[in-house]
Amino acid sequence: GAVVSQHPSWVICKSGTSVKIECRSLDFQATTMFWYRQFPKQSLMLMATSNEGSKATYEQGVEKDKFLINHASLTLSTLTVTSAHPEDSSFYICSASPGLAGPRDTQYFGPGTRLTVL
């Protein structure tokens, strides 16, 4: 149980295009989802926290107009990188928490999406 999927697993796009990444909790309802980015040989950096049905909370320094997050249902959150540029190339990882329905201290991670912007 507690499986989180991400789609796509990798994507290559041209500079200026927008890319949408999906994060799904497959066998539980995720009241909270988190989005991270990770540069090579670095740690995970939290970008934003999203709760179902409400606006995402972005970390300081993360442009909310560039990284659009939608958490429209209890099993799906999306991250859209708008007008992507080469510096947005990174490994994006989502995690999901079942909230009060499960161990509140548990986050389950997706397999990540590798974005390359040419």
Add this chain to the structure above:
Amino acid sequence: AQKVTQAQTEISVVEKEDVTLDCVYETRDTTYYLFWYKQPPSGELVFLIRRNSFDEQNEISGRYSWNFQKSTSSFNFTITASQVVDSAVYFCAFKADRGSTLGRLYFGRGTQLTVWP
């Protein structure tokens, strides 16, 4: 503020050696959780252990063992008889259980472990 320090950036060992990965954390919270995750080259984070602040018992799971010492704010991870498949980046993480930081994980920088045959 919460902070997790993994002072070892890279560790190399030869197969069958024991290796300990260090993790030190800083917090003013009394209730919190500590985690270890493994990130193999594929990139997916693999959950290894969760420990809450009230439980200082050491834990052993096969070749893995964890030493939680509240007095030194450390949560170290030991792999016994290491294997090549243990090669990965290991992250230590902290989560408070109150207030505005509820749910947020704070990660250390990670330790790259390479096990040579």
